[in-house]
Structures are given as C-alpha cells and as structure tokens.
Amino acid sequence: MASAAIFSSLRRRRSPSLEAFLAPVDLSDVALVQTLVSVTAEIVSSFSDKLFYFQRRNSRSLVRKVEVFLVLLDCLNDSSAGSSALPWTAVICLKELYLLLYRSKILLDYCAQSSKLWLLLQNHPISGHFHDLNQEISTLLDVFPIEEVELGEDVREQIELLQSQARRAKLLIDEADEDLRIQFFRFLSEFEKGRVPHSDELWVFFVERLGIRDARSCRHEIEFLEEQIVNHEGDVEPTVSVINGFVAFTRYCRFLLFGFEEDEVELGGGAGSQKKARKGLISQEIADTFVSIPKDFCCPISLDLMREPVIIATGQTYERSSISRWLEEGHCTCPKTGQMLPHTKLVPNKALRNLILQWCTAYGVPYDAPECSEASAESFAGASPSKAALAANRATAGLLIKRLAEDGSICAQTIAAREIRLLAKTGRENRAFIAEAGAIPHLRKLLSSPNSVAQENSVTAMLNLSIYDKNKSRIMDEEGCLGSIVDVLRFGHTTEARENAAATLFSLSAVHDYKKRIADEEGAIEALAGLLLHGTQRGKKDAVTALFNLSTHTENCARMIEAGAVTALVSALGIDGVAEEAAGALALIVRQPLGAKAVAKEEMAVAGLIGMMRCGTPRGKENAVAALLELCRSGGAAATERVVKAPSLAGLLQTLLFTGTKRARRKAASLARVFQRCENASTMHFGGLGVGYAFAGNSAANRDTSFVGDVSVQMSISVPVL
Numbered sequence: 001m002a003s004a005a006i007f008s009s010l011r012r013r014r015s016p017s018l019e020a021f022l023a024p025v026d027l028s029d030v031a032l033v034q035t036l037v038s039v040t041a042e043i044v045s046s047f048s049d050k051l052f053y054f055q056r057r058n059s060r061s062l063v064r065k066v067e068v069f070l071v072l073l074d075c076l077n078d079s080s081a082g083s084s085a086l087p088w089t090a091v092i093c094l095k096e097l098y099l100l101l102y103r104s105k106i107l108l109d110y111c112a113q114s115s116k117l118w119l120l121l122q123n124h125p126i127s128g129h130f131h132d133l134n135q136e137i138s139t140l141l142d143v144f145p146i147e148e149v150e151l152g153e154d155v156r157e158q159i160e161l162l163q164s165q166a167r168r169a170k171l172l173i174d175e176a177d178e179d180l181r182i183q184f185f186r187f188l189s190e191f192e193k194g195r196v197p198h199s200d201e202l203w204v205f206f207v208e209r210l211g212i213r214d215a216r217s218c219r220h221e222i223e224f225l226e227e228q229i230v231n232h233e234g235d236v237e238p239t240v241s242v243i244n245g246f247v248a249f250t251r252y253c254r255f256l257l258f259g260f261e262e263d264e265v266e267l268g269g270g271a272g273s274q275k276k277a278r279k280g281l282i283s284q285e286i287a288d289t290f291v292s293i294p295k296d297f298c299c300p301i302s303l304d305l306m307r308e309p310v311i312i313a314t315g316q317t318y319e320r321s322s323i324s325r326w327l328e329e330g331h332c333t334c335p336k337t338g339q340m341l342p343h344t345k346l347v348p349n350k351a352l353r354n355l356i357l358q359w360c361t362a363y364g365v366p367y368d369a370p371e372c373s374e375a376s377a378e379s380f381a382g383a384s385p386s387k388a389a390l391a392a393n394r395a396t397a398g399l400l401i402k403r404l405a406e407d408g409s410i411c412a413q414t415i416a417a418r419e420i421r422l423l424a425k426t427g428r429e430n431r432a433f434i435a436e437a438g439a440i441p442h443l444r445k446l447l448s449s450p451n452s453v454a455q456e457n458s459v460t461a462m463l464n465l466s467i468y469d470k471n472k473s474r475i476m477d478e479e480g481c482l483g484s485i486v487d488v489l490r491f492g493h494t495t496e497a498r499e500n501a502a503a504t505l506f507s508l509s510a511v512h513d514y515k516k517r518i519a520d521e522e523g524a525i526e527a528l529a530g531l532l533l534h535g536t537q538r539g540k541k542d543a544v545t546a547l548f549n550l551s552t553h554t555e556n557c558a559r560m561i562e563a564g565a566v567t568a569l570v571s572a573l574g575i576d577g578v579a580e581e582a583a584g585a586l587a588l589i590v591r592q593p594l595g596a597k598a599v600a601k602e603e604m605a606v607a608g609l610i611g612m613m614r615c616g617t618p619r620g621k622e623n624a625v626a627a628l629l630e631l632c633r634s635g636g637a638a639a640t641e642r643v644v645k646a647p648s649l650a651g652l653l654q655t656l657l658f659t660g661t662k663r664a665r666r667k668a669a670s671l672a673r674v675f676q677r678c679e680n681a682s683t684m685h686f687g688g689l690g691v692g693y694a695f696a697g698n699s700a701a702n703r704d705t706s707f708v709g710d711v712s713v714q715m716s717i718s719v720p721v722l
Helices: 002-014 029-047 056-080 088-113 116-121 123-143 153-168 175-192 199-209 215-230 240-258 271-292 320-328 350-363 374-379 387-405 410-423 428-436 439-446 452-466 469-477 481-491 495-508 512-520 524-534 537-551 554-562 565-572 579-589 593-601 605-615 618-634 636-644 649-659 662-679 687-697 700-707
Strands: 309-311 317-319
Touching: 029 056, 029 088, 056 088, 056 123, 056 153, 088 123, 116 123, 116 175, 116 215, 116 240, 123 153, 123 175, 175 199, 175 240, 175 387, 199 240, 215 240, 240 387, 309 320, 309 350, 317 320, 387 410, 387 428, 387 439, 410 428, 410 439, 410 452, 428 439, 428 452, 428 469, 439 452, 439 469, 439 481, 452 469, 452 481, 452 495, 469 481, 469 495, 469 512, 481 495, 481 524, 495 512, 495 524, 495 537, 512 524, 512 537, 512 554, 524 537, 524 565, 537 554, 537 565, 537 579, 554 565, 554 579, 554 593, 565 579, 565 593, 579 593, 579 605, 579 618, 593 605, 593 618, 593 636, 605 618, 605 649, 618 636, 618 649, 618 662, 636 662, 649 662
Parallel strands: none
Antiparallel strands: 309 317
C-alpha cells in the first residue's frame, strides 16, 4: 500500500535504528510508561510549533492528539510510581501506543522534510495515512481499560473527548493543497499538448503559492523527485514516467524563472572551490552512471541502449538497425567475435527486450520503442518517454543553448553546459534535439575555457552527445571541434576532462571513416599513449580502448608507431584492467609488416604476450596468441625466431590447445604449425606438443586455412555516459 512505501522511503532517508520500530517487550510497567512519556514529549516539542507547508490541518490535528496522550501518560507515570502494577490489558495497549507514536513521528517527519512538489503529488496517499492513524487511535482508545487505571477526572474527560473525536474523524484532503496539485498536473498536460505555459502563471505557482523563490530551492525540489524515481518500489503514485515529466518541467521552470543563478558550488572560484565543484558536478555523476546502466543492455556496435535487440547466428545480441547496417555493408562476420556467419537471419531477443523495458520503467530512462506490430507497441507503451517530458526537455535545451550563445558570465555558461551534459545522459531523443538545436558549436568554444569545471562539463556533454550516431558527423563536421577535443586530451585542466576527451575520441572512432582523421590530428595518438602510460586506471581504460579502435584502420599503423603507441601498448600488457585490450590492439598492428617489425623491436613485447598467455583472462590469452601468430606471419624470419625461442611457450601452447576458447585453440594450433615448419617437427622447443598438436592438427588446425590473417581479436568495450 502507499503508506508502506512512504514509511520505507523515509527510512531510507533517515535510517533510524531497528529498535525504533519494535515495541519494548522487556520493560517494567514503570519503565514502559516513562519511555512513552519521553517519546511523546519529543514529538510534541518537535512538531507543536512546526510550520508545515502542506498537510497543515492533518499534521496539527495529529500533534494535538499526541498532546492528549502525553497528558494521559504523565498521569499514569505519576500514579504508577508508588502503586500496584498496571492491568495487563493496559500494558498491551501501551505497547501498541508505542508503535503508533513512532509511526506518527515518521509521518510528521516525512511531511516536514519532503519537497513541496513531492508532497503535492502524494497529497492523497499521505492524507489517507493520516486517516489510518486516526482510525488506529480510535481502536486503541476503544480497547484501553480506562476504568481500570487511576486517572484524574479532567484527564479522563480529555481521553473520552479524544475517543469521540477519533470515532467521527473522516478522511481530510485539504482543498487548497488539492487545487495546487491539480494545477501542477495541468501544467504538465499543457506541455503534453505542445503548449508551453506562460511565464507569469509559472511564477505565481512556484514563487507565490509554493514559496520556491530561487534556483537553489528549485534544484533541491528536482533532486528530491529524482530520488523518488531511484527509490521507486512500484506502489507509489504517480508512476515513474509521470514523475520524470515533472522533473523535466521543474528543470525548465528553474531556468526560465530564476535564470542561471550560481548555486552553492563556486564554479569560478579558486583551487579549493574548483576541487569541490568537480567532485559534485563530475565525479559523483560518473559513479552514479556506471552503476545505473547495465552494460548488457547496450549494443556492442552503437553502444547505445538497445531498442530492438536481435540474436545473430553466433549467439551475440545487437540492435537490429546496427547489425542490419553492418550486414548491408557486405560484412559476413560477427562484429564482436569475428566468426563467420553461416546465415544472416536475425531472431528477436524478446527476453532481453523485456528486461530492458523493466529496467527503463524502474529507473525512468526514456525508451524509444521501435515501430512494430500493434500488440508489441502496446506492451512497450509504458516505457516510452512521455510527451510532456520530451517537450519540457526540448524547451529547457533551448534556454540552455541560448545562454551558451550569449556572452554572459562563465558561471552561467558552466551551469548551462552542466545541464546539457545531464540532459544528454539518457535517451537518443535528448541527444538528437540538443544537437539539432545548435549546442555543439557553443560547447566547442567552451572546450578552451580557462575555467576547469566549464571545460569538464563541455567535453563530457560532447561525449554524451557523440553516442548518438548522427551526432558523430555533426561533431566531426564542426570546424575545429576535433582539434579542440584533442587539445583537451593533451592539455586539459583536470584529469576528468582529459579522460572524457579520450572517451569521446573512442566514441567518434566507431565510424570507420573518422579513424584516419582522428589519428592524423596533431598530438592525438601521443596524448592517448601518454594517458595509457601515466593516467589513472579509468584514464588508462579510456586510452587503450581509443587506441584499439584506431588500430583497426590499416592506414593508421605508421602513425601509431611514430607516435609511440606501440611502446605504450607493449608496456600496458602488464597492467591489470587494460592488458586484454592492449594485446588486442597489438594483434591488429602486427598484421602489417611495418607494425610487426616495430613490435618485434620492442624488447618486452614477446615476453609480455607470453605472460598474458600464462596469466591473462581467456579473452586476453586469445588476443595474445593471435598477436604472436601474426607476428610470425608478418614479421619475417627474425621475428619468428624470437617467438619460437621464447621460453615456456611450448607448454603454454599445449595448455591452450586443451583449455583455451575455441578461437584460442585454433590460433594455438596455427602457431604450432609455424613451429613445425621452422623446427621440422622435431626440435626441442616443440617436443612437448606431440599429442596435443596431433589432436589439434586433425581438427581446428586444418580448418584455420580460411582464417589466414584473421586476428580474431576479442573485445568488450562500451562508451560511458557521464
């Protein structure tokens, strides 16, 4: 029921001890009464003079009832100090009163601490819970043995009057509160119909009637509503999609009514305030994002939330439009595994689609359902972004971009960039209309801002926008934009800015035609290599994924060697968390003689790949053996000799032939054949492979001829939304 959800929500916010919700079972009569006196007195002192903005009548009525209980308990405390024990029926009633009082305290706390807009939305269920407490008070007083305890006549009269009032109490919904709630929904309905309410009406509603008088208090209202979305349990009304609409509407009103007032974070302050701002605006947002978006829900090709997941012949799942485009371009392999496809049939992954739908509904993420049958459309209707939310977000984006276009304060522009970043976090619709409205040129200018927080927000907004495929071309076609992103990567004011610039380059390099342009941009590969060697763990991950993507373009090989990327990738073979991707990038580079020659010159290259074969992940071992195989094929006799003479390689190959992945076994068998040709199948280095190679030679090795040059690099990379 709704009341249970209210209590649960408040417990999450205040986290009282478990004892607060359990009746004391081992207290004497006197101690029980004294405990109740203390609890009741605390409620009266805390709330008797409290100004409740909403639920005023219900709250004051409940506090007055608690005051009467305090009179009763004071009287029982005085009379029980030197007299006989209370009747057992009275003790049971007092223990029930203990629970009732704590529930009353929780509800009053809820009304005192919740945001004004949330109290409006919850007007009916909260009023209903006040009524439930009234009924429980009536029941308690009906069974309380008032004739069996010593009470003064005046106290007895107050208790009887309270009993009579509780019996007659009816559900009370404040008409003024209800009028405001209806008006709140009316505003949302206006947006849903494509009409933006007049600013004068919104001013009267927010400022004069709700008392929300500045940007800070408006932001607190938004944060509280967003918290309810995260804590949504399925039994609170309105639904998540409706609450999302109110969040979008309130955000629009914040900037329309209060402009771009500076919040408590000093966006243009000194080093201390800058550090505080970065933590609040960027780092926490990154942490929240990484735990909220399941990786398996994103398409491995587009890196966006899948709308219509389909399964291909290899068992991998992709977004239908992305894999269809891949196949239409003439590819006949699985993009993720590199395996040949025996057929191109696409099977809808209904189970995953339902999971994505449930997740989107639970966390308020807009879900753009594909055009499909009427039945399918109906099943996805609940997850579609509401028209009101989209309209409000579109209107907000217009205000934000207008502010960016003006030559205003850097503080206002920073706030605008931050809000664009937040709007672009989820939903292809948001990313699309933000770019269409002209945000990218203004964000590009802010990339060179001397203000570190402004730079961070602008490059992170650019990253979020780039995830939408059509925006990639907008960013790349914007004059000077790629160079500005690379400048942030090279000279960014903060670590977060440099890391997000690297992630942006990775996102943009998902388009094959852009890989060469990115690699040719002055300083881009050098900066990525430096970040891989000296960055944080997250920075190393951003850098190695970008370098891997650039390695897939054959014309980038010489540039990567010249820029020191090969040296950085070899060094990364010993770094946890990035070694697998580094081996994958090297496996691509060594396919070309020039790349194989450069890798062979690296003293630790072969040893690093051997180490991965020994201790790496299954996918890392596969990438390592693939790199060694291609090094032999493309590196010439000298490189082959270095690989053949590597100590312990024979035993590792034998292990892979029996325990590796299917593709790792095939690569190991092919490498064994290279050894066989070099050693005439009888050298000391290959002597330990007899049985294993014979097995592989009759199976996987004989089938590998059709995969000559196929590095089969395994990767699992996704672009973070920050």
